[in-house]
Amino acid sequence: MLSQGLRRTAALLTSRALGRRQLSARIVDESYVEVQPAARGSGSAAALTFPAVWLRDNCRCPSCFHSSSQSRQLDWNHFDPNVRPLALHMDNDKQQLHVRWSDEHESSYALDWLQHRSFDGRSQSKYLDEFYRPRTKHWAGAEFERIAQRFNYDQVMSEDEPLQQWLQALAVYGVALLNGAPPDKAVVRHLAERVGFIRRTTYGEEFIVQAKPGAKNYAYLSLPLPLHTDLPYYEYKPSVNILHCLVQTQSPGGSNLLVDAFHIADRLRREHPDDFERLARTLVDWNDIGSEDGHEFHNIWRAPVICLDAAGEYTRINHSVPQRDSHFNVPLEQVLPWYRSYARFVQLARDDAYSFKTQPGDVLTFNNIRLLHGRTGYDDTEQNSRYIVGAYLDWDIVYSRLRVLKKRLTSNSTATTSTSSSSSSPSPSPSI
Numbered sequence: 001m002l003s004q005g006l007r008r009t010a011a012l013l014t015s016r017a018l019g020r021r022q023l024s025a026r027i028v029d030e031s032y033v034e035v036q037p038a039a040r041g042s043g044s045a046a047a048l049t050f051p052a053v054w055l056r057d058n059c060r061c062p063s064c065f066h067s068s069s070q071s072r073q074l075d076w077n078h079f080d081p082n083v084r085p086l087a088l089h090m091d092n093d094k095q096q097l098h099v100r101w102s103d104e105h106e107s108s109y110a111l112d113w114l115q116h117r118s119f120d121g122r123s124q125s126k127y128l129d130e131f132y133r134p135r136t137k138h139w140a141g142a143e144f145e146r147i148a149q150r151f152n153y154d155q156v157m158s159e160d161e162p163l164q165q166w167l168q169a170l171a172v173y174g175v176a177l178l179n180g181a182p183p184d185k186a187v188v189r190h191l192a193e194r195v196g197f198i199r200r201t202t203y204g205e206e207f208i209v210q211a212k213p214g215a216k217n218y219a220y221l222s223l224p225l226p227l228h229t230d231l232p233y234y235e236y237k238p239s240v241n242i243l244h245c246l247v248q249t250q251s252p253g254g255s256n257l258l259v260d261a262f263h264i265a266d267r268l269r270r271e272h273p274d275d276f277e278r279l280a281r282t283l284v285d286w287n288d289i290g291s292e293d294g295h296e297f298h299n300i301w302r303a304p305v306i307c308l309d310a311a312g313e314y315t316r317i318n319h320s321v322p323q324r325d326s327h328f329n330v331p332l333e334q335v336l337p338w339y340r341s342y343a344r345f346v347q348l349a350r351d352d353a354y355s356f357k358t359q360p361g362d363v364l365t366f367n368n369i370r371l372l373h374g375r376t377g378y379d380d381t382e383q384n385s386r387y388i389v390g391a392y393l394d395w396d397i398v399y400s401r402l403r404v405l406k407k408r409l410t411s412n413s414t415a416t417t418s419t420s421s422s423s424s425s426p427s428p429s430p431s432i
């Protein structure tokens with residue numbers, strides 16, 4: 001079926017099928033395929049250039065792609081990285097590109113599918129910032145009330161849109177609050193399971209933050225709890241904290257402290273670049289030694305305070321005074337400068353921390369590997385106590401849920417739009 005429209009040359013192929021949309025495609029330098037989508041309205045659509053090898057690697061035919069698992073099943077033991085397109089055909093009726101290859105295979109690609117995978121830098125940024133992981137917005141403590149969004153617990157539990165908005169706010173700002181949660185210890189579990197599943201740690205699944213006599217963990221004292229990251233000593237850190245306030249102390253203390261450590265890192269990078277570099281490069285030993293339910297543990301993870309990815313973007317922040325190991329495995333001459341830089345980071349964070357008190361029914365959710373959190377001290381007595389139930393989620397689970405919701409909500413709104421404007425876009429014939 002491909003034989004008629006095929007060309008062996010790099011000639012431009014055009015078609016006037018349907019008379020309303022012209023598509024064309026050509027081979028460039030034997031290694032690229034350039035697709036020219038039809039002009040929309042008065043402007044002309046930009047040509048899309050695809051590496052031929054990538055197209056061949058992503059053939060959608062049943063022998064190359066397993067559609068029910070959405071997985072590539074092409075035989076990479078015999079894959080030719082120098083594969084060349086021999087001929088192209090643009091099917092205007094089906095809005096498809098057909099390619100015949102030097103390895104004797106033939107492939108078809110829907111124009112929509114190609115457009116969503118454009119190699120254009122702006123399209124790629126849009127995909128990465130909107131779909132892969134929402135781009136973060138960093139904030140100073142003084143901006144907290146402006147950026148901290150609040151959602152109703154029951155709505156988040158029962159409707160997809162508030163659920164998506166909550167997770168989106170959490171991803172962008174690193175913090176979001178829910179209110180109106182019932183006085184039930186299972187709230188954090190319900191919420192975690194609404195997203196995916198609880199992340200278990202050494203300290204169990206749900207944990208209770210309440211002053212305990214003879215506490216084995218620093219968090220279980222009523223003393224002030226300085227700003228910190230939870231579990232910095234794990235390579236795979238639990239990354240979202242969920243803290244449900246059931247009882248709040250009437251004493252003046254017991255306030256939450258939060259600071260956006262990405263903002264603090266931004267300031268260091270700008271104002272004290274040497275400190276920034278040191279904190280981003282020096283490996284620190286974080287540790288936790290103890291026992292829980294009769295099981296002894298000894299956790300260690302070495303990582304800088306400010307962790308960066310290959311593009312220089314923050315991936316996570318590690319900070320904890322109690323959970324920093326006395327082993328510090330760096331060259332001797334790096335120690336003194338590191339202490340000065342770290343002290344500056346800690347002071348900037350402390351000065352910027354925002355203090356507020358959650359009330360019964362509030363659920364505070366925040367990014368554990370971005371924000372630092374703490375608590376002011378309080379007087380714990382039988383008449384004046386504080387009872388918080390916590391749990392963790394992992395970002396992998398949160399982002400995954402967010403993507404599923406975005407796809408679902410987008411396709412719902414598209415469905416609604418196309419039903420309501422059926423006259424302008426008769427399905428299934430393409431009329432974009």
Ligand SMILES: [Zn+2]
Nearest residue numbers: 059061063064
């Ligand atoms: Zn194939």
